[in-house]
Amino acid sequence: MRTQEDGRRAPFRPDRREQILLAAEQVLAEEGMAAVSVRAVAERAGLGASTLRYWFPSQDQLVTALARRQLHPHLEDRRISDPGVPAAERLLECLQQFVVTSDPEDLPSALDHWAVMVSLAVGPHATPLGRATYAGFVEAAAERVEGWLAVLVTEGALPAERVSLAVPALLTRVDGLALGMLRPASPLDVGTALDVLREDVAWVLRPPG
Template structure:
């Protein structure tokens, strides 16, 4: 049973990679997976269930833990590197990724946004917060972050990354300035780092 679900998810991921997330219709994914639409609906009763599962898998693949558990590296550096994954990886990609980010926000909360789009964006936000909480949890276990402040700090880091995306969109900062500001924030979060 889990194998069939994985087969569907892999087919959907391939299709999304080739043609974009908009290509994830039940019919197209079922065809790519070599199954009937009713079988796909058994595993993913609603289109939004499939979209979320694909988005979740994509996020976990594109936002790994990197070196967060490598205690030979400074904790501020590890946290900064992980958090930078929520921002464009290079100056060449700033415009494209800022546009995609703004489009996603608009699709979830803008005029005419549908309930499914809003729920998907909220679930993705929670996944993002979960990534920050996991990284901060590693640092808390090492004594670099207060365990009782992990959830609040994850929220702050997420909000900071969203704010940096706005600053990039407005042309107020460049990617190097964003990295420096994120390093400063991470230094304030991690005990003993300045």
């Protein structure tokens, strides 16, 4: 049972989680991810640290939840629920958000940002904060891809048993394409990356048997 700072039982407040994440977003916007600590967020939310730790027992969990929250608004469902559009076209439209920005001129900076995030998660200079941030982005991306595939499952365009393999396969491909486009003098451009994704979509949606 959750307790307050004075040790008394505290009422269950599901809105507390939202309050904490909103406070974390404010700290992030004003001071950057490095400033998102349990203490700073609790103070901004007007809560005790023990109350915050009920919802997020560790700073890593708080940062991961915040990173997930940051990515979700940038991934649109587009026409995934429109049965009048071929399933492969709808899925490609959704997946291409990982490799194409709304403004092509922003692509280099977006790829650089992705590379820095990955290096802070798994590189020689990885940090707990970097790992937690990257984990949040990966979780959010997986949730969205799984959601897009679930729509196609309900339409009969995709066997349900294929989803568990398709999600990591597609996300691994997206990471590989991003890395490929970052290589100096790489022949991989956006058009080629989309062609590769189109082939992956065809593989995912191939008929059973």
